[in-house]
Amino acid sequence: MKFRLPLTALMLGAALVAAPAFAKDKDKKDKDAAAEVTPTPAPLSTVIDTDASHDPDNVLLLDLSDGGRVAIRLMPQWAPHHVERIKTLAQRGFYNGVIFHRVIDGFMAQTGDPTGTGQSGSDLPDLQAEFNSMPHLRGTVSMARTNDPNSANSQFFIVFYPRFALDRKYTVFGRVISGMQYVDAIQRGEPPENPTKVVQASLASENKPAPVAPVAPAAPTLKAPSISDLNNSKSN
Template sequence: MIKLTRRTFAALALSATLFAAPAFAQEGAPHLILTLEDGVVDIELLPELAPLHVERIVTLTEQGLYDGVVFHRVIDGFMAQTGDVRNGNADSPDYDLRMAGTGGSELPNVQAEFNAESFVRGAVGAARSQDPNSFNSQFFITTDDATFLNGQYTVFGKVVSGMDAVDALEQGPQEQNGAVANPDKIVKASIEYK
């Protein structure tokens, strides 16, 4: 059995840091790339603000679960919501638009990670129920400033390009709370490191 002295521990910690640092630096910041019917949206994810939310988005994207998922709720001057991987996949034989927005993934919900990032135009936030700790897979992109959401919903990303494609999404009527009758979908979602 090896005796773990302070010197041995420090040496192990330093070597772990040296080996881990280049890989992280090489990868850069994670970006969620959404290919939509009207263009590509590049979302810089913010793991320093919401690591659990970013981890969930990356996991579901890498599993291909966002491909084909519709923007089921789009409200003019407010936001566009998507991400129901259970009920909102238009490419699935089980797709039922009436249920889109009510489901999530098979993974457990994620605890809220409220932060100081503001819900300005292009902010990406975690959709949830009345329970602040109920984020699972759904998210929204603000199409206008929505600072009244600050501190109540978790911001985990920001659009760095492609807001024109978000603005072009089919919208739902205000009286239907933005529910879209003929929704656009995510053609392909991927993660890139930049």
């Protein structure tokens, strides 16, 4: 299908062609002035500081039920309101005990729903989308949402492998800087049969130690039978 200009647009085009030269010069000056007033926004930096001791207030720590600690660099330069939401909920203890309820092999691991169903979130209002130019690389942390672009609330996901089809459609707000091996070990399923939990979520600036993993009961010590025991068993 070809796009056709409406009749009014064609007439406007003819009028522009017939306009005197001074009018064109004025239009050009107006455009130049407008360009100076509204400069093109600077591109976002893709550089990630992988040292968790730097700016620890923007490092999210997830202590998982498998015993691993995942460090995520939060990037307020990319999505300030989403980063603020994650930090607020983590400091409230909202994520503690929440499972990874949707984990697809080769794709991503999703968490952040206290009901474990994927249908709920926090009591805070949904967020306006902050879609940006950051790509969904391995280790990217991005906000989950419904079909409504402005429905992100508390759920987020961590990408196992690059998924560029998600770019500019979901709000990227951080990236894993350490512990990706523990992300890889998260139990798969929708939901998993034995889901991995976020035992504790905290900011590095809070200096919270990782929870002590429960110690498995020791196996009973097996005693080798003595010669007398063997003789007694034969006589029986």
